[in-house]
Amino acid sequence: MASFCRDCLADALERSPRCAGCGSPRIARHGELAQMAIAHVDCDAFYAAIEKRDDPSLADKPVIVGGGHRGVVMTACYIARTFGVKSAMPMFEARRLCPHAHVIKPDMAKYARVGREVRAMMGDLTPQVEPLSIDEAFLDLTGTERLHGMMPAKTLARFAKRIESELGITVSIGLSQNKFLAKIASDLDKPRGFSMLALSEAPAFLAPRPATFIWGVGKAMGAELARAGFRTIRDLQRADEAELMRRFGTDGLRLARLSRGIDTRAVDPDRETKSVSAETTFSADIADFRTLERRLWELCEKVSGRLKAKELAGATVTLKLKSADFRLRTRARSLAAPTQLAAKIFDAGRELLARETGATLFRLIGVGVSALAPAQDADPADLVDHRGRRSAAAEHAVDRLRERFGQSAVVRGIVLEEE
C-alpha cells in the first residue's frame, strides 16, 4: 500500500506507524494514493487562525470572530469549538457557552488578503482551481506529476506545509477522484488533516449515512425521499437508477450516482458568479423605515462596489429581511436593464422595503443582485430617464474621488444620522 510522510514527504515503510526518516506519525497511506488527483482544500477556522497568527498571546485561548453582541459567529477557533461554539450561531449564545472567549470583530480586508495569498499558492499547483469561498477551493491536479516531480498527494502535502510555514495558518485536504468525495474527505480529519476517500470505498462509506448527507439534498428533498422509503444512502444504493429517475426526474439520476460516490462535475476555474449580495445584522432590532433605509443604502454601496470590482451588473434586485422572530422574507424586483449603480439598486430595494416596514421589528437586512450580465451591458442610456444618466455620472465621479481620497471622502447624506 502506497504511503508517504506528510512532514518530510519521504516514502514510508509498509505498515510502519512512524516515518523512518523524521519520526513523524503523520503518514498518508492509501491503496489508490497515486490515482487520486481531485482535492478539496479548506482552511481551518480561517478567520480565527489569522487572528491567532497575528496575536500569538491568543494561541491557547478560545477565539471567536464575529460581529457585536447581536451578530453571529463567523468563525470559532478549535478551542472555542470544544465549548460547543459553532459557526453561524448567534453571538449571545456563543458568549453563554464560552464566556471567557476572546471575541474579535472581523477584519474582512485582512482575511481577503490572506485568502488571495492562499489562492495564489493553489495557482502554483494547477491552473484548475475552483474557488468556493474565501477559504475553500477544489483543485484538479490531474496530469501534474511530471511538472511537480511527484504524485498529486505529495504535491498537496507539500502545499499544506508551505501554507503553514509561509502564512502561519493550517489547511485540511480531502483527496479523491471527484469533487463530491473530496469535499466529504476534507471534513473527515480536521484540522490540519489529510484524508483520502477513493471511489472504490465510497459505497461502503456512504451507505449508513442519511440521505440528507448528499450534497443538494436539503430538508424538503430529504422528507420527500423519506416518504418514498429512502432514509439512508444505502436505500438509494439499492434502488435502480432508472427507478430513481422515474420517481425524481433528473434529481433521481443525481441521487443514484452520488449515492454510489459518482460525480462527474469537472473542477471549473471559471464557475460563474450567480449573484452579488451583502447583508448586516443589527445590534438592536429595527422597525423604523428611515433607519432601515439608511442601512440599506450602505449595503447597496457595498454591492455596487463588488459589482464594479468584478465587472458585472445585475438586472434583478432582491431584498432580504429577517424579523426579530427569525422569519425570513425575500422580495425581488426586476429592473429594465442590468445595473452597477448603488443608486439604482437602492431605488428598487427601497421600494420593496417600504412595503414590508410597519410595526415589524427586523434583526437583519440584506440586498443582492442577480441575473448578472457583463459590465458593458450595464446601465444603457435610457430614453426617458435623463436624471438617471446624471446620477450615474455622479456616482462614477464619487467612485473616482474615493479611489484617490479614501472611502469616507464622499458620503451620501442619507448615511448621516438625523438629529
Added chain:
Amino acid sequence: MKITVERADLLKSLSHVHRVVERRNTIPILANVLLRAKAAELSLKATDLDLEVIETVAAEVNPGGATTVPAHMFYEIVRKLPEGAQIVLESSGDRAAMSIRAGRSKFSLQTLPESDFPDLAAGELTHKFTLGAADLKRLIDKTQFAISTEETRYYLNGIYLHAVTAGNRLMLRAVATDGHRLAQFELAAPAGADGMPSVIVPRKTVGEVQRLIDDSKGEITIELSQSKIRLTLDGVVLTSKLIDGTFPDYTRVIPLGNDKLLEVDKKDFEQAVDRVSTVASERGRAVKFALSAGRLVLSVTNPDSGSATEELEVGYDADPLDIGFNSRYLLDIAAQLEGDTAILKLADPGSPTLLSDKEAKGALYVLMPMRV
C-alpha cells in the same frame, strides 16, 4: 332566478369576462362572476378591482334575479357542455347554490351573495367619443409592444393616450416606451376628444381591449375621466382604472433633427435582421449596422456561438456610420412597419434613432442604440 341561454352565447361572453378574474385571489368574491338576469337579458360581470367587464347576452328569464359563481369553474363547465346545448341556470334565494343543466348534465355551484360583489364606481366620465374598431386596433397594435414591464417606473406600464395638435389638426395619439424603445401612433382625433384628459391605460386593460375588438367591425364608444376609462362595444362594457402617474415628456426624446437618412426595403430589412439575429443570444445581442454609401452591412457576433453577416443595398449617402441595436427590439419595430420602404434617421452611435414608414403616416418609432 331561472335563465335559459344558448351555450354559444354564454360561452363567448364568459370567455371574455373570466379572463379578468385573477387566478389566485385572496378575496373570495373576486373569483366569482356576477350574473344578473332581467327582461330577456343576462348580464355577466367580472372584476379585479382595477378592471371590470360587463357583457350582456340574450336569454329567457323567468323569474329574474342575481347571484355570483366561481368564474373559472363556470367557464370550464360551459366550455365542456355539448355544442348547440340550451343551458338552464337556476338559483333560489334560500340556498347558496346555482344549478346548471344542459341535456343530461347537471351541476351545482356554490354561490356568494350578489350584494357582496364590488362595483368599480366609474364616477362621472367627462369626455366621450367613438372610434372604429380598426382604428382602435391600430392604436393598440402599433404601440403595445413597447409598454414597459418594469415595476419601478409604473407610469410606463401602459399606453399614454392623449390629444395633441399637430400642424393645425387635432390628433389622438398613443405612446408607449420602456426606456429602450418608444412607439407613437396617431390618427385624426374623433369629435369629442378635444380637451380630453391625457391618460395612461394599463397593460392588462390594453390586452383585454385588444382581444375584445379582434373580431369586431363596429364602432367603439370611449368615455374618459382623469381616473377611469370606459369602452363600450357589441354588448360589452369594459371599465378600467387608469395609471395614476405622470407620463414623461416623450417629445424631448424624439430625435427630429437626425440628418443621416437611410432608406431600405422593409421586407428585405426585416428578413435580414431576423436572419443575422439567429446567432444572437436570447438576451438580445446587438446587431451591428455598418453604413456606407448605398450599402448596409448587418452583423451579429456572439462569442458563445458564432457570427452572421448580411449585406443590403440601401439608400444612404451620408458619412459612414457604425451603430448597434438590440436585435429583438429592432424586429419588434420592423414587424409594425407597413409600407414597402422603411426610413431610419440616424445621428451617431450613442443617440436615439428614428424609424418610420416612407408611405404610411401616423407611426413613429424611436430606438436607443447599444454599444457594439
